[in-house]
Amino acid sequence: MSEKRIRVLIAKPGLDGHDRGAKIIARALRDAGMEVIYTGLRQTPEMIASAAAQEDVDVIGLSILSGAHNTLGPRLMELLREKGMGDVCVVIGGIIPEADIPALKKVGIAEIFLPGTPTQAIVDFIRSRISAAPSKA
Amino acid sequence: MPTDPKNPSGASTINGTDAVDSRRKPGAAEKSWEEKTLVPTLAKSPERASKFTTVSSYPIRRLYTPADLSGWDEDRDLGLPGEPPYTRGIHPTMYRTRLWTMRQFAGFGTAEDTNQRFRYLLAQGQTGLSVAFDLPTLMGYDSDHALSEGEVGKCGVAISSLADMEVLFDKIPIADVSTSMTINSPAAVIWAMYLAVAEKQGADWKKIAGTLQNDILKEYIAQKEYIYPPEPSMRLVIDTIEFGAKHTPKFNVISISGYHIREAGSTAIQELAFTLRDGIEYVDWALRRGMNIDEFAPRLSFFFNAHSDFFEEIAKYRAARRIWHKTMTERYGAKNARSWALRFHTQTAGCSLTAQQPYNNVVRTALQALAAVLGGTQSLHTNSLDEAWALPTEFAATLALRTQQIIAHESGVTNTVDPLGGSYFVEALTNEVEAGAWDYIRKIDALGGMVAAIERGYPQREIADAAYQYQMEVDRKEKIVVGVNDYFTKENPLDILQIDESVAHRQAERLAKLRAERSSDEVARRLDGLRIASQGKENLMPYIYDAVKAYATLGEICDAMKVAFGIYDEVAIT
Incomplete structure (x- = not known):
């Protein structure tokens, strides 16, 4: 059995420093057997996109609680497409008003996880997305 | 919370938490209550859980009595208000x-x-x-x-x-x-x-x-x-x-x-x-x-x-x-x-x-x-x-x-x-x-x-x-959060406060106006004063106050101190 481990980049974009959620998710995904890279705080979308390329990740998880998601989410998606990484699964967790969710999904964010989501639901979502996707040789 | 299979009634740890129990010295009345009242009750109807804890996972005992306050002195430890x-x-x-x-x-x-x-x-x-x-x-x-x-x-x-x-x-x-x-x-x-x-x-x-x-x-x-x-x-x-x-x-x-x-x-x-x-x-x-x-x-x-x-x-x-x-x-x-x-x-x-x-x-x-x-x-x-x-x-x-x-x-x-x-x-x-x-x-x-x-x-x-x-x-549902991991209902979204990007534009315009109208020589002079003072040991409040009064911006003032202070980057712990 040499199943390739799912590689995840957990990132905190923007100026906010509330990293409780990002750290818990990083640990939960690691405990679920994924390889997790945590960027640390205050990453611009540019920094996140290049880290994702360098680390060749399958998934990017953004933690945003500051209300800047409508700026930061679409910007990251644009950069990923420019780099030919439009197939990377991008999810957001945080404080996101329901009214903003359709627009975020439209730019290609795969899922939005709101406060109160069990970590297992996030693990399951990522596994289902990555196993369903054609493997990146 | 599941009942401990080895201890279904909780009866062997009479007060529910082992560590503190070993130090407790219950009085005669409490001992008699345990024997005559508590043990038979637990045998009939066990408690809902083997362990009760606070939201911080701190253990809480079944009952608190004077036995929990041994060594506590009312005058010394409680005193009177004020x-x-x-x-x-x-x-x-x-x-x-x-x-x-x-x-x-x-x-x-x-x-x-x-x-x-x-x-x-x-x-x-x-x-x-x-x-x-x-x-x-x-x-x-x-x-x-x-x-x-x-x-x-x-x-x-x-x-x-x-x-x-x-x-x-x-x-x-x-x-x-x-x-x-x-x-x-x-x-x-x-x-x-x-x-x-x-x-x-x-x-x-x-x-x-x-x-x-x-x-x-x-x-x-x-x-x-x-x-x-x-x-x-x-x-x-x-x-x-x-x-x-x-x-x-x-x-x-x-x-x-x-x-x-x-x-x-x-x-x-x-x-x-x-x-x-x-x-x-x-x-x-x-x-x-x-x-x-x-x-x-x-x-x-x-x-x-x-x-x-x-x-x-x-x-x-x-x-x-x-x-x-x-x-x-x-x-x-x-x-x-x-x-x-x-x-x-x-x-x-x-x-x-x-x-x-x-x-x-x-x-x-x-x-x-x-x-x-x-x-x-x-x-x-x-x-x-x-x-x-x-x-x-x-x-x-x-x-x-x-x-x-x-x-x-x-x-x-x-x-x-x-x-x-x-x-x-x-x-x-x-x-x-x-x-x-x-x-x-x-x-x-x-x-x-x-x-x-x-x-x-x-x-x-x-x-x-x-x-x-x-x-x-x-x-694991060991802690219940109502509406989150139990007691679900479907509901309608709330009306919430939305802040749009016009705030950023209005702020940018105001800053541009401020930078055009203030005396830039005076701002530069006071920021220099702060920059130099940051390298020494003096109290910086008077320098900051001076810069503020000349309408130097928050960013300019913080940057002036960065020269001497540097910036901090943490090593993230996950």
Whole structure:
């Protein structure tokens, strides 16, 4: 059995420093057997996109609680497409008003996880997305 | 919570927690009750769980009796209100004379938007103001900085210069209203702006009341809004403490905060211990500056969380007063009684609010606020029901304020001082929380103090572990969060407050105008003065005040100090 481990980049974009959620998710995904890279705080979308390329990740998880998601989410998606990484699964967790969710999904964010989501639901979502996707040789 | 298969009745650990049970020496009446009443009852109907714990996973026993207070001395450990060790509160009459200050944290959009909300809240009977700043302001960036994009006016009000601060307090008399400002890394700059507005309004600095959060240590530990490394940041904090002691004797220049530590996922004991050890660190640095303990200790104030575990929170506030009294008298030999009494603000727990069934948050907040009041708080912020979605609407913010008014005027809990004093459970838990906090304080002392402990990642790691443990307990349904992991209903979305990007444009225009109209020579001259002074040892407050008065922006002032101070980057702990 040499199943390739799912590689995840957990990132905190923007100026906010509330990293409780990002750290818990990083640990939960690691405990679920994924390889997790945590960027640390205050990453611009540019920094996140290049880290994702360098680390060749399958998934990017953004933690945003500051209300800047409508700026930061679409910007990251644009950069990923420019780099030919439009197939990377991008999810957001945080404080996101329901009214903003359709627009975020439209730019290609795969899922939005709101406060109160069990970590297992996030693990399951990522596994289902990555196993369903054609493997990146 | 599953029943322990090896011990279905819980009967062999009579009081439910092994470690403390072994030390308890129940009296004859309790022993007889156990034998005749308890054991047969447990045999018939076992308890719901093998272990009962607080939200911090602290074990709670079945029953508290005098056996839980062995070694406890009523005169020494409880005392009377307004007297050492202040377990029962810092004022002899508490809320019979004056209710706590109802101080709702507010801020969003531009200074005009927040000024309107402030005037509305004052008209609704709120008794103090509390300013929430947006993230660029908290991080020392102007609204038109590249990194501010998408964040202007979102989490609070955007304040980039004295011009914004003048608008924020338009028609609000600083001489009459006490204002709390939640600002840390750039606290000295924002405070200088506030003092400049006070001066313009003709308010006497000696008389103005308010609080500056200005607690940088908990930023490294928990909230992570830092600019400079710990050493120069601590210098700035001590500069403000020194300046305040001389010029603003009624202003709390620091609010040593456990709130954010708890929000980051700490236990109640960690919140208490890390906060008070932060307090000790500030005292040590101020003494090293050559100040006298009684010259500044009376202006140190504290800020705690009110989380959901009712009695654990009450025990925490009572223990806090006792530890601080002991610290001030025994560790520092403070002589002034005003140095001994720990005064604190409380905010209900934002992290306990749920996005699901948001109206439940009103109930959570009411219980948390009641704990704060029974714990003897001096001021209180109650969160709004919609804060797991966005900043509060005016409707939600009003309901949160009404919650406090109902506790104050309808519940009756304000009629007597410390109504829970003498309860076996409350006194025993106060003792245990205090003992747990002292263990941590000693550990941090042994690491060489809080700055050294932070540099090693010690408090950060303790908090991350506690946060993860709690999340796992919720995920496994060992802890029930109503509406989140049990008791589901489908519901309609709330109407929430939306902040659009026009705020950022308005701020950018205002800044462009300011930069064009002010005297740029004067700004450059004063910023140079600050830059040079930052490299020396002088108190920087007068230099910052000078720069602010010339309408140098927040970003320009923070950058001027970066030259000497450098910037801080943490090693992330996951």
